Amino acid sequence: MPRPYEFSSMTTLVCFEAAARNASFKKAAQELNVTPAAISHQIKALEMDLKCSLFLRHHRGVELTEKGALLFVVIQRGFETISETLTQIRERPETVDVTIGATTAFSSLWLTPKISAFWKIHPSITVSQVVSDVPGMTSRCDLTIHYGNPQENGVEYRKLFQDHIIALGTTRFAAEHRIARLEDLLKAPLIHSSSNETGWTAWDD
Numbered sequence: 001m002p003r004p005y006e007f008s009s010m011t012t013l014v015c016f017e018a019a020a021r022n023a024s025f026k027k028a029a030q031e032l033n034v035t036p037a038a039i040s041h042q043i044k045a046l047e048m049d050l051k052c053s054l055f056l057r058h059h060r061g062v063e064l065t066e067k068g069a070l071l072f073v074v075i076q077r078g079f080e081t082i083s084e085t086l087t088q089i090r091e092r093p094e095t096v097d098v099t100i101g102a103t104t105a106f107s108s109l110w111l112t113p114k115i116s117a118f119w120k121i122h123p124s125i126t127v128s129q130v131v132s133d134v135p136g137m138t139s140r141c142d143l144t145i146h147y148g149n150p151q152e153n154g155v156e157y158r159k160l161f162q163d164h165i166i167a168l169g170t171t172r173f174a175a176e177h178r179i180a181r182l183e184d185l186l187k188a189p190l191i192h193s194s195s196n197e198t199g200w201t202a203w204d205d
Contacts, residue, residue: 008049013075015042016054020072024061088123101130101144111145165201 007013018028019039029036047054054068064072102111107129115127130141145160167185174180177188190203 008046009042012042012046012049015039016046017072017075017079019043019055019062020064020068021076023063088119091123097126098143099128099130099141101132101141101146103133103146104131106145107131163201 015028015032015038018031019025022028022031025036025039025043029039032039043055050067050071052067053065054071055062056065100111111129115129118125118127147163167182169179173188177184179185179188185203192203
């Protein structure tokens, strides 16, 4: 199964960041409570993985190469973001102030980035998510964002978006299956998902 991120070993990245920030393998070793030889070993492993030199070794210390400096800036920025997020999580109370239900796509592509921005403005408010593509799985939520028509009694609905559905295809596909009008699609191979639970728009609709 492919990895979602093309990372080198996290141990090598941590050692590299400490060595680059301190401009010294010895100081990095003291900070991480390991030996300078261990730091040197991790840096060599990272350089072998990246197939380039990250440091210029001098008698009294080390100096970043151009690629090393580029990597250091990116790693430091990432570590700072992680550190800030961990600090926010530690300081945030365990109680949940509001629970939001949403579909997988809506949560990952829109809601989660918005919540991160919201926390920066309102760090004392805890927001939790229930992510599900199956209707009825968000009953314990304070509010939900999902597909459908407002039909349930006693629940307040607000329309956020309206889908505009169109059929897309290449000119080659249209030529091969002789598609010149909408009805011609019925004679072409159509891939769809059938489920009584979702109520999503299908080809028949």
